[in-house]
Amino acid sequence: MARLTGLSRPTVYTGVRELDDPPDPRGRVRRPGGGPKRLVNRDPGLLQALEELVDPGTRGDPESPLRWTCKSTRELAEALTAQGHPLSDDTVGRLLRQQGCTLQRTLKTEEGAQHPNRDAQFRYLNEQATQHLAARQPVISVDTKKKELVGRFANTGREWQPAGEPERVNVHDFPEDAAGKAIPYRVYDLGANAGWVSVGTDHDTAAFAVATIRRWWEQTGRVLYPTATRLLVTADAGGSNGYRIRAWKTQLARLAADTGLAVTVCHFPPGTLKWNTIEHRLFSHISMN
Secondary structure (H helix, E strand, O other), rough: HHHOOOOHHHHHHHHHHHHOOOOOOOOOOOOOOOOOOOHHHOOOOHHHHHHHHHOOOOOOOOOOOOOHHOOOOOOOOOHHHHHOOOHHHHHHHHHHOOOOOOOOOOOOOOOOOOOOOOHHHHHHHHHHHHHHHHHHOOOEEEEEEOEEEEEEOOOOOOOOOOOOOOOOEEEEOHHHHHOEHHHHHEEEEOOOOEEEEEEEOOOOOOHHHHHHEEEEEEEEHHHHHOOOOOOEEOOOOOOOHHHOOHHHHHHHHHHHHHHHOOOEEOOOOOOHHOHHHHHHHHHHHHHHH
């Protein structure tokens, strides 16, 4: 056995004696303290060096070349090896988990400066919507969805297809390869919980936005609200329906004159469109289609 395994004869004798010993109830195969020492014990400065690379702004050099986009375990292992701490990327991942680190996305929590009357703005908007709905007057929310190129372009998500036959699309999303550009402008009716979408192919202008509202009213709105005398429109503060766009106000005035409706517009404060109902009730269906 010594010649076959290359072990010394005393080691073989020790193994023969251990075969006759009862098994360790804890399942150990080595004596306590056997095997290689832990890496953090052999290299006391390893964890400190790793923390400085993971969070250079608070624990290490703020001029460190490692930033958000290159904090992979491979990049960290290469940087630590260059500093005299040789280890593999798998070991880096294990050490990070031991230190309580996980792969995380950024978290949007910093709102920035807020207008002192922002809460009052929301309360006023909510009161207007509540009053209109209670009086069976239409309340709509409007906004433009992201422009999309029309053609065989890649999109996120998956769909059922025969095995091995995925939908073939272009490798690059060059605008010149598109058959056109789609601009979805949405109208969400809060009272009826229904949506209306017009797709433009030219530009996202105030005239296009009001034309969508006009078409919604002519084909759907006046049928649902035959006795309506008022219309409340909620929108964000920018884009084709922004509060500074003179054409938006002019086109709405023409709509009011043509329909006989008293049109009121309530703009959401800047940066607060995520509280607009259309974001949650209609946008998801636009994205899926």
